[in-house]
Amino acid sequence: MKSLALTQYRGALECIETTTPTPTGSEVLLRVKACGVCHTDLHIWDGGYDMGSGKMMKMADRGQTLPHTMGHEIVGEVLAAGPDAEKFVEMSRTYLVYPWMGCGECSTCKAGDEHLCPTPQYLGVLRPGGYSDHVMIKHPRYLIDIPAIPAEQAAPYACSGLTAYSALKKLGAGRRNKPILIVGAGGLGLMCLSLLKALGGSGAIVADIDADKRDAAIVAGAMLALDPRDNDFAARTREAAKDGIHAIIDFVGSxxxxxxxxxxxxxxxxxVMVGLYGGERTLPLATMPLRAITLSGSFVGSRRELIELMGLLRTNKVDWMPIVKRPLETAYETLSDLKHGRIVGRAVLVPS
Ligand SMILES: [Zn+2]
Ligand SMILES: [Zn+2]
Known part of the structure; x- marks a missing residue:
């Protein structure tokens, strides 16, 4: 099999050939049909997350070894299954992969929150992912049925779609019934706009410093898209929301x-903070009770939420986000384009 692997942090990805593995036990081997390129991949490429004060949470300390194959937004077709998986999957069928795998044994995993497992095994982060023509999945429960949509449209739902959906669910229906503020109109922000509409929300005002992304947000259904550096940003936002901003989803996190x-x-x-830009801030503690605000972090979402989201796609009209389809071999250039803000919508790699 061929993979575009990270062999050195911050270096160009290298095309490596390895023997295609044979699934054993509960494993399932997929032929990759599409794999999204996510901002998280930039953090992996960088070697970790900025924790503020010059500190970094290193991927190497989290158990990542090089060479590593990134890619966690995967749609693939079943090629082979181990003896314990055979009866749970259909050969040649195309599935979306739930990549946020946990140990499967702890109480968090057993409660269905594998994405919050203290010893994660995330696909494309800690296990080899989808910047490849093949990927091995450790259990068929991670294979999610998808509606009849192209693989490159379905792939981003495993991370950006799920993340936006889970963040919107944390607001609850009550909050979604008033205009919300979405900070950042990258792939996640645009996905959030389309899911908010599908969930029957009343709309969103979008803040982004990039004019092309603000235009994309308007096309995706934003009530208003503003540059947060403008002096009248706060006044125009409050005016558009009429009753003030009671809910914010921050896809930047800076x-x-x-x-x-x-x-x-x-x-x-x-x-709700979703973005992982990083850095640090202080907060006057008295503002928490005095303003009675809720600050929530949101990390991807559960397998149950991904199944729910596929149900939403089947039953409600969801506007598809713009997809930039690229050959697998261009993984490194695509990553660079994402880093420099040159991708509008979601970039998806497709093996030839
Ligand atoms: Zn666990
Ligand atoms: Zn992601």
Whole structure:
């Protein structure tokens, strides 16, 4: 099998050939049909996450070894299954992969929250992922049925779709019935706009510093898309929302996006941070009770939520996000384009 692997942090990805593995036990081997390129991959490429004060959470300390094959938004076709998986999968069938695998044994995993397992085994992060023509899945429960949509449209739902869906669910239906503020109109922000509409939400105002992304947000159904650096940003946002901003989903997660959010969130409001830009901020503690705000972190979503999301796709009209289809061999260039903000929508790698 051929994989575009990270052999050195911050280096160009290298095309490596290895023997295609044979599934044993409960394993399932897929032929990759599409794999999304996510911002998380940039953090992996970088070697870790910025934890503020010059500190970094290193991927190597989390158990990642090089060479590593990234890619966690995978759609693939079943090629072979181990003896314990055979009766649970259909050969040649195309599935979306739930990549946020846990140990499968702890109480968190048993409760269905594998994505929050203290000893994660995330596909494409800690196990070999989908920047490849083949991928091995450790159990058939991670294979999710998808509606009849192209593989490259379905792939981003494993991370960006699931992340946006889980963040919207954390707001609850009550909060979604008033205009919300979405910070960041990259792939996740656009996905969030389409899912908000499908969930019957009343709409969103979008903040992004990039004019092309603001245009894409308007096309995706935003009520208003503004540059947060504009002096009248807060006034125009409040005017559009009429009753103030009671819910914010921050897909950037930077000191600047935090400052912007804290300045505009109404009393009693909910702020959900999803973005992993990193850095640090202090918070006057008395503002928590005095403003009665809820601050919530959201990391991808559960397998149950991904199944729910596929159900939503089947029953409600969901606007497809713009997809930039690229050959697998261009993984490194695609990653660079993402890093420099040159991708509008979601880039998806397709093996030839
Ligand atoms: Zn676990
Ligand atoms: Zn991702």
């Amino acid at each position: 000191p600047a996006s935090w400052d912007l959010s804290m300045a505009i969130l109404a009393k009693g409001g909910t702020y």
